[in-house]
Amino acid sequence: MPLDLDLTASAVVDDPYPYFAAARTDAPVQWHDGLGMWLTFTHAAANAVLRSRSLGRLWSPRDPAQPMPFFELIHVNSLLENEPPTHTRLRRLVAGAFARGHVERLRPRIAELADRLASDVAEAGAEGGIVDLIPLYAEPLPVQVIAELLGVPESDWPLLRPWSNAIVKMYEYAVTDAQREAAERASREFVEYLRDLVARRRTQPGEDLVTSLIAETDAHGTRLSEDELVTTCTLLLNAGHEATVNVVGNGMTALLTHGDQLSRLRADPALVPGAVEELIRFDSPLQLFERTATADTEVAGVLVESGTKIAALLGAANRDPAVFAEPERFDVARADNPHLGFGAGIHFCVGAPLARVELQASLATLLRRFPALALAEPPQRRPEFVIRGVRSLPVTVH
Template sequence: MISSRLELGSAAVIDDPYPHFAESRRRAAVQWHDGTGMWLAFGHAEANAVLRSRGLGRIWTPRWPDVPMPGFELIHRNSMLENEPPVHTRLRRLVASAFARGHVERLRPRVAELAEGLAGTLAGAGRGGVAVDLIAGFAEPLPVQVIAELLGVPESDRSLLRPWSNAIVKMYEYQVSPAQRDAAEAAAGEFVGYLRELVRRRRGRPEADLISSLIAETDSDGARLSEDELVTTCTLLLNAGHEASVNVVGNGVLALFAHPGQWQRLLAAEAAGQSLVDSGVEELIRFDSPLQLFERTAIIDTRIGGITVRAGEKIAALLGSANRDPAVFEDPDRLDVARADNPHLGFGAGIHFCVGAPLARVELQTSLRTLLRRFPALRPATEDLGALRRREFVIRGVSSLPVLLS
């Protein structure tokens, strides 16, 4: 058994985990990690197997069994992300059927309209060479507004969503303070209470939104989503959906600043009518993954990469490491916005593949296309880009991104 030397919470790993991943992959594709008490899968094939293996599952257990956290527990125990078949199968089928009612396509022109409006406001704020925050002014509000419209959250209430999500997702890190834990529980309780009231209103008066579709959706055997499952699904869509989109934009623009030739390549392709936006988005997801780690638990003894994960043991797919595996990606540390062969694991794989991936792609493609068209001279307003990095490992992003627009 090879033990991993990786210090997930260290400043060096948070600043740039990829050289550390490469060193670890050279030692072994799967290693035991004392700090987290689980196996880590560094290779693409091994991470892919972790995500797909039916010998592994998502088994929700309270992280602090002696600390009451009813709101936080509710939005996980009833989540399709935290369940396996047959519960997962039923939940995902109902949610996917509701999505299939055309909600993503319905929102496509609206996403473009929202992006254009945010870009216009940002342009006004940045007039005269004033630095503006691309995260607060563009990357963050766009997916929140899109998911709010998808769910049917009134515009007057949308400012509530991002703070709730921010507090909840901090719990997915491996170093959590008591204050962060309390904030997450408070946010979960408030979010659940808000959604219950919204569901109550939609039951009485359905509208053309996803909550109304989820309420109406019936499985082949007549089963419906319970209220707890419905509330949990809405919470998951917000937390997972907008966090990924915000962080792909933030990480992606940082990567393009570090590789200005790729930004110019995107601009030239747009001008020539041969857009590289779609392949560019996939490459930005691969190059600096917004979600770095996804863990599962062995239901039975399971072989992954030559290692036996014993029943009850945990193993995590390190998605950022998998997405830089030279066995799969040619010259993996090179950003290539035209990369054609790109089987990244940024949206997961197997039964837990992100159900919101089509919507996320619409948001990200629209975001990148809008930035290219409106701000071709986009550049950083600070030389210390590393200082912008959020000091967290699992969910990788930047807290702010000061830029100059012209």
């Protein structure tokens, strides 16, 4: 019997986890007529989907009748949307560029940026005023970190967030014509901007990742093409930035509504690294990740026929009681936490080390600077399912 679950319904968007739990009791993998694909509801099934070599990321235009050439460009060349051998070559080059010390180079700068934004929050919340943490803190920090990583001048930082916002709207299952047009326009503007940045770095190298990507070669002397380089930079902004914003938003919502856990974390800042992993597990910023079968593949007893899609529901996997003790309990000291928030297998997030440094600095800074931080009003959740987050987080800081 097909699954009856509307992922766009407001009740599901507000809190999908009870629906996942109910579905999990029926079967680990179920067919969804509306989406035309299988969905997983257990950790084991999601993990199998992410790791299977016969379930791949096969990019195809969302609607061939409405071409989006720039949006297609930044996906067809992406390491996220390719399988071996193309993925192997791209991953090796991108990982090699990252290995040139960029995460450690940025560690002190990330702490500095977080502290600077915290000062803006403190000023806005002076004398007990209400402050929205999303636009003042959660949104600008990852933009600034990615900009520093890529070597984008500070004067251009305001360009990045609107581009990312418009592009990621296309990953949802209900997209308007206006959103489609905005995504294509943002893709074109971002691609043109990055082509110019790459051209400048070819003649004026810096300490940034773009310079490292230009210089990186594999064992055969192969380099990234310009399209691949531009696509990699776009992926780092869209995937890294959007996820980080929503971990901070979802995570601070969880902390501010679980006072015992917030107090525990304040009392022992050494818990911050583990707490970040729990923030990712408890309310996953990315809820769904698709794969397409390149051959008939069995997942949890279900045959996924070649050419058929199956999606790992990461939010469901991260609340699976077979893997997580008391999965509905938010526990900043959770020790055994094999969440799938960064993916698994060959598509495991290449930027995970940087994301962890950024999230730890973000959380530690808020705890240190604002000992009286508290919710002022209920958070307003974003209306999308796939990329889960809050768009408004009103707090008081004094």
